[in-house]
Amino acid sequence: xxxxxxxxxxxxxxxxxxxxxxxxxxxxxxxxxxxxxxxxxxxxxxxxxxxxxxxxxxxxxxxxxxxxxxxxxxxxxxxxxxxxxxxxxxxxxxxxxxxxxxxxxxxxxxxxxxxxxxxxxxxxxxxxxxxxxxxxxxxxxxxxxxxxxxxxxxxxxxxxxxxxxxxxxxxxxxxxxxxxxxxxxxxxxxxxxxxxxxxxxxxxxxxxxxxxxxxxxxxxxxxxxxxxxxxxxxxxxxxxxxxxxxxxxxxxxxxxxxxxxxxxxxxxxxxxxxxxxxxxxxxxxxxxxxxxxxxxxxxxxxxxxxxxxxxxxxxxxx
Amino acid sequence: xxxxxxxxxxxxxxxxxxxxxxxxxxxxxxxxxxxxxxxxxxxxxxxxxxxxxxxxxxxxxxxxxxxxxxxxxxxxxxxxxxxxxxxxxxxxxxxxxxxxxxxxxxxxxxxxxxxxxxxxxxxxxxxxxxxxxxxxxxxxxxxxxxxxxxxxxxxxxxxxxxxxxxxxxxxxxxxxxxxxxxxxxxxxxxxxxxxxxxxxxxxxxxxxxxxxxxxxxxxxxxxxxxxxxxxxxxxxxxxxxxxxxxxxxxxxxxxxxxxxxxxxxxxxxxxxxxxxxxxxxxxxxxxxxxxxxxxxxxxxxxxxxxxxxxxxxxxxxxxxxxxxxxxxxxxxxxxxxxxxxxxxxxxxxxxxxxxxxxxxxxxxxxxxxxxxxxxxxxxxxxxxxxxxxxxxxxxxxxxxxxxxxxxxxxxxxxxxxxxxxxxxxxx
Numbered sequence: 001x002x003x004x005x006x007x008x009x010x011x012x013x014x015x016x017x018x019x020x021x022x023x024x025x026x027x028x029x030x031x032x033x034x035x036x037x038x039x040x041x042x043x044x045x046x047x048x049x050x051x052x053x054x055x056x057x058x059x060x061x062x063x064x065x066x067x068x069x070x071x072x073x074x075x076x077x078x079x080x081x082x083x084x085x086x087x088x089x090x091x092x093x094x095x096x097x098x099x100x101x102x103x104x105x106x107x108x109x110x111x112x113x114x115x116x117x118x119x120x121x122x123x124x125x126x127x128x129x130x131x132x133x134x135x136x137x138x139x140x141x142x143x144x145x146x147x148x149x150x151x152x153x154x155x156x157x158x159x160x161x162x163x164x165x166x167x168x169x170x171x172x173x174x175x176x177x178x179x180x181x182x183x184x185x186x187x188x189x190x191x192x193x194x195x196x197x198x199x200x201x202x203x204x205x206x207x208x209x210x211x212x213x214x215x216x217x218x219x220x221x222x223x224x225x226x227x228x229x230x231x232x233x234x235x236x237x238x239x240x241x242x243x244x245x246x247x248x249x250x251x252x253x254x255x256x257x258x259x260x261x262x263x264x265x266x267x268x269x270x271x272x273x274x275x276x277x278x279x280x281x282x283x284x285x286x287x288x289x290x291x292x293x294x295x296x297x298x299x300x301x302x303x304x305x306x307x308x309x310x311x312x313x314x315x316x317x318x
Numbered sequence: 319x320x321x322x323x324x325x326x327x328x329x330x331x332x333x334x335x336x337x338x339x340x341x342x343x344x345x346x347x348x349x350x351x352x353x354x355x356x357x358x359x360x361x362x363x364x365x366x367x368x369x370x371x372x373x374x375x376x377x378x379x380x381x382x383x384x385x386x387x388x389x390x391x392x393x394x395x396x397x398x399x400x401x402x403x404x405x406x407x408x409x410x411x412x413x414x415x416x417x418x419x420x421x422x423x424x425x426x427x428x429x430x431x432x433x434x435x436x437x438x439x440x441x442x443x444x445x446x447x448x449x450x451x452x453x454x455x456x457x458x459x460x461x462x463x464x465x466x467x468x469x470x471x472x473x474x475x476x477x478x479x480x481x482x483x484x485x486x487x488x489x490x491x492x493x494x495x496x497x498x499x500x501x502x503x504x505x506x507x508x509x510x511x512x513x514x515x516x517x518x519x520x521x522x523x524x525x526x527x528x529x530x531x532x533x534x535x536x537x538x539x540x541x542x543x544x545x546x547x548x549x550x551x552x553x554x555x556x557x558x559x560x561x562x563x564x565x566x567x568x569x570x571x572x573x574x575x576x577x578x579x580x581x582x583x584x585x586x587x588x589x590x591x592x593x594x595x596x597x598x599x600x601x602x603x604x605x606x607x608x609x610x611x612x613x614x615x616x617x618x619x620x621x622x623x624x625x626x627x628x629x630x631x632x633x634x635x636x637x638x639x640x641x642x643x644x645x646x647x648x649x650x651x652x653x654x655x656x657x658x659x660x661x662x663x664x665x666x667x668x669x670x671x672x673x674x675x676x677x678x679x680x681x682x683x684x685x686x687x688x689x690x691x692x693x694x695x696x697x698x699x700x701x702x703x704x705x706x707x708x709x710x711x712x713x714x715x716x717x718x719x720x721x722x723x724x725x726x727x728x729x730x731x732x733x734x735x736x737x738x739x740x741x742x743x744x745x
Contacts, residue, residue: 062430065409066641152565176567176720262398264567266717282402283711285430 049298055291062285070288077292087276087293094251094272097182101250104190106243109197114227116202128199135195143259146188150174152264175264182270188256193249197242204235237315244308248301254278273297358388358645360652361414363407365395365635367603368468368590369418373664380655388648401426401711408432413642415649416656418467421455422700424636426707428458433638434646435461436653443657447674451699456636458704465657466673468665469634471693472517473618473686474508475577475585475595477610484583486617488624490524493584494553497561500583507561509582510554511568512723513716516631517586522550523629523698524622530701530739538701538743540736542718543729551728558723566723569716578606586619588633589690590669616686618693632697634671705743714738 056077058070081087112131116124149156152173161169175181208231216226232239254274261267261275271279277297281290360381364374374392381390393414395403401423407413408427419427427433436443440462449466456464474493476486484500487493497507510517519529526546530538541547558566563581573587574594585591595614597605605611619628637656639649655661662672666680669687671694681687700706709715718735722728 062405062409062426062432065405066431068431152568171563171565173565173567176724264565266567266720267713268717278402279712282406283399284708285405285426 052291052294052298055287056295058288060286060288060291064287073288077288078296080289081292081296090271090273090276094274097186097272098247098250100182101186101189101193101253102243102246104186105193105197105246105250106239108190109194109242110201112194112198113201113205116198117205131195131198134191137192139192139255140259142192143188143256146184147259147263150184150263173264175260175270176266178266178269181260181265185256185260188260189250189253192256193246197246200238200242201235204238205231208234237312240308240311244305247304251297251301251304358648360388360390360416360645360648362390362392362416362652362656363395363404363414363418364392365400365418365420366397367394368635368670370593370664370668373661373668376661376664377652377655380658380660381652384655385648385651390652401707404432408640408642411642413640413644415643415645416637416639416652418635418637419464421452421466421469421632421634421636422710423707424455424464424638425458425702425704427638428456428461428463429704432641433463434641434643434650435463436465436639436650437462439650439654442654444674447676448657449671449673449675451632451697452634452636452673455699455702456638464636464638465653467635467637467656468662468673469632469671469694469697470588470590470669471618471630471633471690471697472586473589473616473689473693475587475592475614475616476583477577478613478615480580480583480610487620489620490521490553490622490628493620494557494561497557497584501561501563504563504581506563506576506582508557508584508586509564509573509576510558510562510586510723511564511570512558512566512720513569513713515715515719516570516633518551518554518715518719519631519698520619520628521553522547525550525553527551530743532701532703538703538740540739540743542739543732543736548729548732551722551732554719555722555725555728558719559725567720574603574605578604578610580610589616589686592616592669592686616689618689621696627692627696629696629698630693632694632699701743703743705745708742709739712738712742714742 057072057074058064059073059076060070064070112127116127119127148154150158152158152171157174158169158172161172174184212230213226216230221229252274253272257270257272257275258278261270273293277290277293280293281287362377378390378392382388397420400420404417404419404427408417409432443465449469452466452469453462456462456466484496487496493508500507522528522542527544527550528541528547530540532538542551558564564576570587573585574591574597576582577585577595592614593605594603595605596607596611597603598607599605619630620626621628637653639646639653643649657673659674659677662674662677663680666672666677667682669682669690671690672678672680678691681691700710714735718731721731
């Protein structure tokens with residue numbers, strides 16, 4: 001811009017101010033457009049975050065809800081949480097469960113996405129509708145139906161197993177053993193999470209250029225080599241997003257575990273972080289302690305997503 | 319380009335305005351509820367299906383007749399998760415006006431100031447005529463907050479055609495032996511789900527154990543691992559493992575279902591479940607009036623010695639006015655109707671022990687009510703401390719009982735249970 005105005009000397013006075021005004025308003029425009037969303041986010045996410053931090057450094061019980069002033073206790077809630085063995089048990093349990101769920105979700109999602117690519121039009125439509133129905137069903141309603149299916153006396157699962165095997169499964173309690181409890185929970189959570197992963201990966205795989213795959217096939221690459229050597233690198237960034245999102249969602253899971261605990265099982269041996277925070281805060285009224293746990297949990301999740309944010313920013317800088 | 323830019327900013331501004339306006343509707347409704355007694359809506363939260371429809375209709379019609387222009391709505395809540403639900407609701411600006419709470423949960427709320435004091439209307443509610451144990455449960459720091467609503471206790475039901483020739487047990491040990499002898503692969507002697515702690519407590523009490531008692535210095539000591547407690551828990555384990563086919567992690571909801579399916583001989587349940595069992599087969603909650611409900615009988619749980627009844631859990635509810643109610647005066651009027659002689663007589667006619675001692679004569683004169691009255695005379699309550707609500711919310715007793723139902727070692731489970739209870743009560 002500036003080089004042209006230097007060469008054409010007479011009309012230089014007029015275009016220069018208009019040019020700089022255009023540049024500054026061009027720089028301001030993105031912020032102006034973002035401002036409403038930022039404002040809404042600040043209220044909906046920012047205020048609760050600030051309040052949670054405030055609650056975590058005060059002693060806040062049921063009486064404080066009705067106006068008794070809260071006492072500032074500094075890091076007492078954090079110390080109490082980090083020295084509580086129950087907190088560490090629940091955290092390790094949540095992480096182990098999250099790893100299992102994420103591995104299963106991504107694996108099954110990838111397989112379903114590959115299946116979607118190979119199917120004919122009609123079957124692909126049928127499968128897509130089925131996936132969408134599973135994804136659209138509200139978690140609470142889905143949990144009630146799954147709970148009935150696994151009911152010990154009248155459930156479909158026990159009935160089918162009795163038919164298929166020669167032993168009687170009637171009365172078998174699925175939720176009483178923690179491992180069995182988490183197997184059922186993993187089944188339900190993966191069932192609900194696979195559609196999103198499958199559709200996203202399907203969209204990604206269809207973008208892989210057919211010529212590259214053909215060339216690889218002509219070169220003698222087997223299906224497995226083509227998948228890992230050609231398709232996966234193309235959709236690598238999609239995988240990163242899906243894995244990070246799945247990790248956060250599966251660590252945060254609340255509805256499924258809470259409803260299953262209401263149906264059966266031993267509460268103290270099956271709580272994950274989401275349910276533990278609810279129990280500490282809402283059920284027992286220790287809002288300060290629950291906020292401290294929630295802050296620690298947020299820091300952990302920020303660490304997980306920081307990796308993704310850094311990777312994305314680096315990619316864009318290229 | 320310029321028009322596009324203006325259009326974009328304008329659209330963004332419109333979105334901001336819609337986001338802001340979403341918040342103002344809440345203030346509008348609270349103003350309407352709080353302003354004066356004209357056209358106010360009182361919300362009453364009743365828990366479970368215990369209160370009969372006749373009583374609910376009486377409450378609504380009497381309130382609306384006495385307070386023209388105001389309406390009364392009854393909202394039914396479930397017992398599961400009631401404490402968290404009430405904590406959130408009673409501390410919000412959209413609080414219900416009158417709430418029912420379990421008698422063991424009252425202390426959690428009275429001690430935190432969730433209820434409005436009822437000292438000014440205590441005489442109108444019944445004064446000394448109110449059940450003393452419940453008045454005590456609803457009082458905190460010498461202020462009366464939660465009035466008694468109804469009482470009840472558990473009795474043992476059986477159907478004559480299923481019991482057959484076996485004799486009705488007269489001592490607790492006989493009860494255990496009879497139940498064990500009647501059990502087969504698909505028929506229970508007694509239906510004892512793993513989480514049914516209310517029915518496990520009588521065994522602990524009858525053997526000399528206790529839940530928790532305060533020491534001289536105020537610290538609580540739990541008694542499940544005392545010698546009496548262990549003996550009682552061993553009897554419970556005997557019943558759960560050798561006499562019951564109920565789910566080891568089931569709870570005490572919908573007990574008429576296994577009874578009406580003929581799956582059990584004895585069923586220990588609150589006395590008003592008699593109405594659920596004797597409901598018609600095509601009612602909303604089906605019963606078995608034609609089959610096992612036809613020759614239904616009941617007896618109070620026998621004590622350790624013949625001729626005595628066992629100490630049972632004192633069931634029942636209290637009812638209170640919320641501090642944050644939009645209209646405390648109208649709410650107190652609704653409460654007064656719920657404790658009026660007419661309303662309590664309706665409850666009594668439905669086999670619920672009324673909140674006023676003088677109305678006990680209105681109870682039906684049948685064996686169920688007599689059994690229940692005999693049991694209630696020897697009823698015990700949970701420790702009177704606000705932290706007891708935490709013990710119930712964390713379901714520590716239920717978890718321990720589920721482990722006992724699976725055949726675990728009673729002594730170590732009882733010791734862990736006591737440690738958990740003491741850390742919650744003293745912590």
